[in-house]
Amino acid sequence: LLMSSDEYGAAVRTYDRCLEWRPRDPWLLLGRGSTLESAIMLLAALPPNATLANLPRELSDRKRYLARAIADYEATASDLPEARIRLARLLLDGGDAAAALAELSRNRPPDLEPMLQYWRALVSGAAEDALGQPAAAVAHYRLALRLYPQAQTAAVALAHTLSERLGQRREAVDVLRRTINQSVTRTFASDPWWLYRLGQAWHARAAG
Numbered sequence: 001l002l003m004s005s006d007e008y009g010a011a012v013r014t015y016d017r018c019l020e021w022r023p024r025d026p027w028l029l030l031g032r033g034s035t036l037e038s039a040i041m042l043l044a045a046l047p048p049n050a051t052l053a054n055l056p057r058e059l060s061d062r063k064r065y066l067a068r069a070i071a072d073y074e075a076t077a078s079d080l081p082e083a084r085i086r087l088a089r090l091l092l093d094g095g096d097a098a099a100a101l102a103e104l105s106r107n108r109p110p111d112l113e114p115m116l117q118y119w120r121a122l123v124s125g126a127a128e129d130a131l132g133q134p135a136a137a138v139a140h141y142r143l144a145l146r147l148y149p150q151a152q153t154a155a156v157a158l159a160h161t162l163s164e165r166l167g168q169r170r171e172a173v174d175v176l177r178r179t180i181n182q183s184v185t186r187t188f189a190s191d192p193w194w195l196y197r198l199g200q201a202w203h204a205r206a207a208g
Helices: 008-021 026-045 062-076 081-093 097-104 114-130 134-147 152-165 169-182 192-207
Strands: none
Touching: 008 026, 026 062, 026 081, 026 192, 062 081, 081 097, 081 114, 097 114, 114 134, 114 152, 114 192, 134 152, 152 169, 152 192
8 A cells, every 4th residue: 555655665664564573474575675676766767866755765775775675586586476577677677687587487477377477578578678689579578468468568668679679660550559549548457567666566456
């Protein structure tokens, strides 16, 4: 609930308190890691000197807290496949696309629920693109669109790679026309990437 209200600082402090009681709980570690990840990524996109409500001042040290998020993910990656996907995304953001793909290879896509398969496909596509493998990236983005045919994030990523990496501009335009032009009635369920920043809040509906 705190995450869905952009109360990242309060969410971090709540996780810290819970982890005092259950320091090895994989869901708590995953939750704190994703909260830190989302807060730092959002801060990086804000204007200079901007901040988020109730965010501890020390979180302005992006490198330190990304490392803390990575440590939380590494501690629970063997228990929760979502942690591996999020860890791979941070490795990719840090410039190590090869390590990101290696981490993702430890997850078997058929064993993942559709939302996690979708996230995995997007991160895999971005990593392949960063390694100069646009055809492999396209395959991942196509998988993401098969899972969620109205997903704008996957459509834009696919169209960009087709156009800018492979020169297939006509197909790129067709992809965008099939998806973006029909966006008026979209819901969050149409594109799970929109839920990524909410951390473990996306589990709330299933838990209830």
